[in-house]
Every structure is written in structure tokens, then in C-alpha cells.
Amino acid sequence: MEPKYQPHLYEEKIYQFWEKNKLFEAKVDQKKKPFSIILPPPNANADLHLGHAMYVYEDIMIRFHKLLGDEVLWLPGADHAGFETQYVFEKHLKKQGKSRFDFDDETLYQMIWDFVQNNRKNMENQLRKLGFALDWSKKKFTLDEDIVQIVKQTFKKLFDEGLAYCDKAIVNYCVNCGTSFSDLEVVYQEKKGKLWYILYPFDRMHPEKGGITVATTRPETMLGDMAVAVHPKDKRYKNLIGKAVNLPIVNRGLKIIVDEVVDPKFGTGAVKVTPAHDSTDWEIAKRHNLELRQVIDTDGRMTILTPQEFQGKKVLEARELVLQKLKELGLLVKEEKHTHRVGTCYKCGCVIEPLPMENWFIKTKPLAKKAKELIVREKIKIYPKKFKKILLWWLDHFHDWNISRQIVWGIKIPAHYCNICKKWFVSSESPKKCPSCQENNFLSTNNTFDTWFSSAQWPFATLMTQKENSKFQSPNSKEESKKTLFDYFYPTTVMETGYDILPWWVARMIMIGYFVTKKPPFLNIVLHGLVRDKKGQKMSKSKGNVINPMEMIEKYGADALRLALVYETTLGADINFAEERVIGMRNFINKLWNIGRFIYLNKKLKTQDSKVKIELKKIPLLVKLEKDFKETKRKYLRLMKSYRFSPALVLLHNFLWHRLADFYIEESKKLEENDKINFFIRLEEVYLNCLVMLHPYAPFVTEAIWQVFKKEGSIYEKNLISV
């Protein structure tokens, strides 16, 4: 043993040793208790960041349960990450002076496919470098043929049961990215803008005779106004209800209607209603049977439904033009400063344009209701428990989920519109004819699924075979088979991920997972926090405060990085990460190594003199050590089983360093020769047992030391019960 532990001499070799000996390959073993985690699949398009290193919590659980003697499965995968990946790829194209419009769909898809396959290998090797005990023989990709098929079948089932529908609705559309988004992808930003007050006169020739004044932040949308709304109890407008005003510039008549959603305290208490470009107005329009007039197009320009001078103008140009016109007409009553929240694209930051489009939606309410039951009845437990409330809040507040994306990279929505029957049908195989009229006069949608729609099915899709999935589609087919991976490992034991994707992923997995399998997809949810920089700021390239996990591993070893992410942190809280943390843990690992080295050197001395008769006697120091260790182990097991991984690590850290090394080893130096031999026999055992307990946290160094002591084999020969 060298005086210093040098991670790079061991880590790669040890990981290869684990892989070669198939230590992490799970199988169905009825005699053992199953313990399973599905790794949240990292995006296949990029390197891992420090956030991914937080999956160390999963590794801790997996290795802990393996040491308890359970049959464990940690299943790795990669996410095609639809829009995210396409966005990254387009930036890549831009560097070459090209764009997505230079290629047809098939070519573009193939290019992204190649791009992703390259990066994916890289990402998977980085997971290995972190030391994760993943079962690589079962790795999955969201675009694997069988996964795609399951995703489509789920969609069909949702469609058949009326929970997936196609509807023309106001969707969140980013004209820059060229796709619609679900509500969750819209980021609201506080922006300073203006509120314009516009008079809609009774008589366009005589505005001085009065009219109704509306307030708006988006004057250009007035070209698509279909009514003016006031609150039913607003006395100011009581006499105007049902009357008509003139819509300036376009010279159409607008009726004054009443609706509860109008806030009498805002602006003038009278709202211009633009059904095509505002979701609230869309709702009003539905209640009052108003027509829909789309004045802005998917390219962010004014449509042919606007007066000619506006057509083809961009939204902001049109806004100026409208304001100028109104000024000329003397109808711009006033303008005031106004800060309001504007929906922006979470990716490119552009203002989201609410547009009417035919998109596919998942009816969330019935699914959320079932999911809620699972949480309330504690069929699924959440750690830390503060997230229970948050999850329940979300399940109560989901709107219908827009799963249509107008992008190439993803799974095509298998929906087809029959021109004869005038309705949609869904078929997971590519259809030859409409199942109702048997004609082949139909159109297939070009839309792809929101990535999260496939992710939502990850726990069961990764474990099921396609055949098994079909059974869920038609429950009548009785096909007996022996216990499969799915039977054995599903519901998975734990879902561990960052709390930031609770509504995006966790909630949806519960909803969809239960819908398909009638079981919760997992029994426990464990949530970790975000990794921030030293000062608590988000890490970002623009701030230049990003810490690369691979660089940390290079410098200090994977174990040090892993410990730094767990030591003295609170589960579910953000951690402020600094390189010093890693250095501290590197020191601890070296200490651990040197305790081993000290014991090992003494062992050598001892065995040289084998004639010394060992009489087992209870020396006071030994009794104290036994008691101390027993206490530590008891606490350790208790903490580990209640998901308190950081306190368990602190406990081991303190025991090893400040008790075992600083106290027991120092005291042992003072013992008489015979007592010393006696003491060291047991000290070695205690130390090796500590290695086993620490192994889930720092797998490499503990395995390395183990192999020095035992010459061959792996630490997994030992199990924690016997410790």
C-alpha cells in the first residue's frame, strides 16, 4: 500500500472488474427481496453535469440494498430529449451556417440520430466514471423500437378511453423555435411595458359621442377583437350591456358582453376580447359563441385577415402601426407604464405567442385524481415529506397537457384523420386504411410527442416487453408465463430525482404509470436538491461558475466527489458546492486508506511471529471499541433505512476518523505486545466492516482496500447483516 491513495490507479480497473463479474446484473430471484430503481435517463445529447452526479443517492441505495442481500436492479437509459436535442442540434447547424430549413424531415432526423448516438456513448462512460452500479445489460433508449411501440400503445389506450383528444385551442407557441409547448415550458418574466387605453366609439364618425374605453398591453391584437366584456356586477357599464361599439381601424361592430372573469378593478373594467390570441378570451368566446379570427400567424406576422397595410408585418411593427393609426383617429385615450408578466419560451427566451392550433392533449383531471389517491393513501411515500404537499398541489392544478410538438426529433404521434369519416383514428402500426370506412383517404399528423410523454412511461416501458404491454391493452388475453422482470421489479422501489422536475416528470409518471398498469410506478419518491455554486447561485455557462464533474474526478477521484455531494447536506435542499468540499473528502478518503495501511502493516509484523500464542482476553480498550462500533452500526442502519444518507455518512466519518483513528489507534500504540495482537485482530474486523458500511458512498476506495486485505474477490462477499 502506497502512503497516499491514488484514485486513478484503481477506479477504472475496479469498474471493469465489477462489469466483468456481472456484479450489477439483476435477475429474477424469488428467494430474494427485489429492490429496483430506474435511472432518470440523462439527455443523450450532452455531457453530464454536476446535477447528474447527484444520482449518487441512487447508487447509495442500490449498493446498500445489495449489501443487505436484496436482488437489486438499477436500470440505465438515455432520453432522446426531443425538443432539447433538436435545439442543441440547430445551434450546431448554425455554426456551420445552416438551419433546419435546409433539410427535409427524414434527412434532419437521421442527422440528429447520428449526432445523438455519438454523444450517448460519452454520457454512458461518464456514468461509469462516477462509479454507478448500473445494470448495463438492460440499458434502454427512449427511441428503441420496443419503447416507441409501447409509447404509441399507451397513446392509443388513452385515445380509446377518451383521455387523449385533438382540439383546436390556444396553445403556447414559440415562433422562433417553431413549436408549441405545454404550460410547464412557459416561463413567466416580469417585464416593463405599457398599458394603452383605447376608445371604441359608438359611432365611428363621431367619437366625441362617447363609447367604451378598453385597456390593453397588446394593441395589435385588437384587429382580431370579437367583443368587449365587462363584469356583470359592474354598475358603470350596466346600461351598455348588449349594445354595440365600433372596432376602430377595421370598422367592425363589437357587442358588449358580460363575463365573470373580468376584473372590474383592472384598467377601465372593460376588456377587449381577442379569442384567437389569448386563452382567457378564448374561454370567454366559447361561453358566448364568438367567432375566432386569427390575425397573427405561426411566423409571428399579421395574417391576411388584417387590413392590407398590416399583412406580413411582424407583431411589434404592427403594434406601432396600430398605435399611430389610433392616434390619428383620436382614439388613443392615454398610455401608462405597466409591469406585467409575459410568457416566454423556456429555451430561447422569446415571447410566447398564444395561437389557435389543432394540438393533441391529455385530459389530466381523471388521471390526476387517481394519482392523488395513491399519494394521499401513502401507496407512494415521499422523502423529504415536504414535497408531498407540493405534489398534491400540482395534481390539483394541472391543465390538460399539450403533447403535440411541431418538431422532427421525436416519436410521431400515431394519429390519422380520415377525410371521409371526418374524424381521427389512432393506430400504433402505420395504417393502410381507416378502420371505420375501410378507405385509405386519410392524413397522418406530422406532430411528435412531447418528450415527457415518453418519459412518463419510463418505469414500466423499460421493464416490459412489448408482448406484456399488449396484455394491458387487451386484458382478456390470458397468457400464462413465468415471472418476468416486470412482474418481479415493478412497481419499482424508489424513484430518485431532482425536485425541480416534480410536475414535469414525477407527477406524470404516476398518472400515466397507474393508467397503464393499474399500479403505482414506484413505491417511494426521494428528491434531491439542485447543485448551486459556492454563493448559492445557479451554475450557468454565462456566469462562468460551472464545475465539471469529470474534472473533479480527474483531480480528486470519483469517491471524493461523491462524498462531497452528500456529506453534511440536507436531502431535498439545494447544496452550495465548492471545490473545497471535494478536497475535504479527498482528505478523508486518504485518511481511510492510511488507517488501512496502518492496520495492514501491523498485520504483517504480527504474522511474522506466528509462535506468539493468542489468548483471547477482554482488554478494556477492546471492550470499549466493541461497544462503540456496535452503537455506530445500529445508528447507521437506522439512518440508512429512513433515507437519511447524509447523517449516516457523517456518523461513519466521525467514527472512522475521530474514534477509530484518533482514539483507538493512538491508544493501541500504548498497549503491551500480547494485548496489542489481541486488539488488532478485532480492530481489523471492525475496520473491514466499516469499509462495507462506507462502500455505498465511496465504492472505489473501499473495494480497493478490501482487495488488498483479502487478496481476491469483492467486498460484496460480505453482507451488512453479518457486519
Add this chain to the structure above:
RNA sequence: GGACCCAUAGCUCAACGGCAGAGCACCUCGUUUACAUCGAGGGGGUUAGAGGUUCAAAUCCUCUUGGGUCCACCA
């Protein structure tokens, strides 16, 4: 407007109803069977404030103040 979280040593944080702790930083000393990526010792706290429950509160409850995060259809 709603919800959630946080406030403990100079800094970063533990302690989850039972003697306020660790790492880093600071000061003093120390090469002895491993480790200077080390050891021995030291200074530093009315646990944001007020009230309550309790034999006992950093911890549970209420309020106040100061921060942070997430959400919402104020046009």
C-alpha cells in the same frame, strides 16, 4: 394573489423534544508504528426577534422581520 422553504460560530452547513456540533478560516504547540491530504490544544454562539406548549425547545405552535424558490388567465 397563492404556496413552499430558509435564518445556528467569520464562511458553508449538521444537529429532527434531552449537555449547541463539524469542515474551512484563525491562534498555540507538535515529524512518535499509518496519514502534513496529519496530530494535540485554543478562541469564537442569548440558535433573526417576540410570545406560547413542555420537567426540558435551535427543534413543536402563533406572530413579526429579513432572504430564497415555485406557481397563477390582472387584459
